[in-house]
Amino acid sequence: MTTRATRGPRRRTVVALAVVFAVLAAFVVRLVDIQVVSADDHVSDSLEVGNLGTTTAIAGNRGSIVDADGTVLAASTLVYDVQLSPSLIAVVDENEKSPPSYLWTEASDKIAAVIGTTGEQLRADVAANLEENPESQYLFLKSGLNTEQYLQLKELKDEGLAYLAMKSRSVRVYPNGAVAGTMVGFLNGAGEGQYGVERMMGECLAPTDGSQTYRTGKDGVVIPGSETTTDAVDGGTVQLTLNSDLNWYLQQMVAEEAQRQGAASATVTVVEVKTGKIRAAAEWPSVDPNNVDGTPSGYWTSQIFSKTFEPGSTFKAVTAATIIDQGVADWSTGVTAESREFFPNGAEINDPFSHPQYSYTLAGALIDSSNVALSKYGEMVAPEVRHDYLAKFGVGQKTPIGLYGEEPGTLHPASEWDNQSLYTTTFGQHFTITAAQLASAYQTFANDGERIDLSLIESCTQADGTVVEADAPEHEQVVSESTAAQVQRMLENVAVQGGLSERIEVPGYRIATKTGTAQTPDGHGGYKSGIFDVSIVGYAPAEDPEYVVVVTMDEPTKLRTSAATATAFQKAMTQVLKTYRVKPSTEPMDELLPKFK
């Protein structure tokens, strides 16, 4: 019941309450603002202004490099450097409140056992250090201890040996050693990518460091609520197109073959025909990224991408493709050739073997690898046309892989070709290529005239799981399908009718190959005599090509011709077909092409 008498005090109560609530509300708003809305600002403010708390950097891990199956080829791990404070030893030993489990005489034996020295030696070192400076707080013991050794030392430290100190440091480990070593690459002393994928994909692999700021109580426990953490972001994982098991086999095999042939170095490159992906890049010698200095510095870079050579006869197939694609010849077009001929402009061309005058077909000229015959076929089109085809097959341009230090090779303009090189360019001289470019050229033939750019990187998986696929490789129809078909048929005939046919046979499969022998520059403008850089390139199965294999060998001394590469090629192709479970050939080969008219 409301009366006039009661109305007054009640109104006052209501007003008073309202005022109280308004003030309370204001406080609540401010509180929420301080504690929730702009809490982070205030905390960082307080840390900056008041210099409160401790900030530590959280190091992110550099990303891993894995092969096509996920086998780790490079990863980051921690090693430990151990040191001790000599002047602290006496203090620790004389500490009666909490005496250490072992006195120095016993402790030194235990420490020495972990770091691989003797107790006497360690005690002598410490004594010498103390003699030099009785206040010494630093004696370096050993660097690069593994985690197991670290844990043993940590146990000792926990038992009271406070003078021990272990610092961790991140190092790069390459579990497979030299397998694809030049592709994976290595880091420099500062931990930056120096070569290979480590350098090329540095952006994906690099971590972003984080930081942690907090205040601790007297006993080192973090005061609740005082922590602010910016997490470190680990580097991404780079997946390569390589198969490390295959790569190992090829490296092992080519090293044995090269030594057997007394060669200076050798490589095997495997490219998947239908994707352009590099499946193996085997080199001998090859750098072991775990121990870069263990390999001569000349082999720190990839020979496959950085060593250029005149391809020689392997590029006769390009000349053949040029004239067929231009419509001036086919596999049966004939020329006559002697083993040595002088051309009207004064050029002198020799065949590697002496023979009477032959009336070659184009197929026959490739099978016998006749320089004279190819010179005559080359004359059928203008030099500019041949130059342009060489360029279209990738001569003189780096592959799009982007490996540091890759060489583009040299292709002189047709106008600068002299009387001799006008002809030698028909059989792979007067221009230089890398093994990678050779593989790319034959990928083009094997893939019906369509080049798919070589690739080495599959993807980059960031720390949050986002997968960034490598850019799709570009496709280019270099020669027509019908041209490629004729070249393919001729190359299979080279494999079957050529001089190495029995030694390169892969039972169950039809293959196509071409060998090349290049003179090597002597560094004084001429060529070394009697010693060559030899190569063989081929693909299988011939009826539906899947893999291109290139084998190169530098300066073999037992067999000095391209025959030196035959066994290596046969083993490499066999292993590639086995690794990828390629179906053996079931269609028989077309009838053999006649060598002569």
Add this chain to the structure above:
Amino acid sequence: MSAEATARLRPTPQAPVREERGRRLRPVEKTAPRRRPKLAYALVALTGALLIGAAQMGLTLATTHDSFVVADLKSQQRSLGLEAQALEEQLAGANSPQSLASKASELGMVVAGTASYLRLSDGAVVGAGIGAEGVSTVNPNGSGAVANSLLDDRAAAAAATTAAEEQPVQAATAEDAVAPPESDTPPALTDGLPTPSTH
């Protein structure tokens, strides 16, 4: 305004009486007696304050305790991480193709030539159909061995451990120690082909 509300505002029958009483003024005889403060209110307020205090202390205790638990768990996580790392380090290199091939070759396994395939639909052999020759195409322990300094480190570490462990009984095992750990010639077979024991 709704009809109901209007009705509510209309003066009730008692209203005139109340007005009459209100108009009658008289002097105040004495001050109104001071009302006794109610004990219940004080108790409620006090208990409330105490409860709040207690709750806050409880929460602080809980967070502090949690902070210790977190610190504990973090150190546990760290030591487990270290253990895992130590185990991984033992694996590093051991799972490399070099090491596997070398071990396989010591067991007498070979890398053979081409493979043949059996077509299930008609049982046909696809491929050359020739058997393995029993000669490996590569020798992983030979001069061409692909380098892996991790394996060298491991071998050195293993040798050091073995030497350390065997030191007390060196005299007894001196002969074993002299024999090369890896022999090029396979051991003589006396009881047929050795088979690996599997689970």
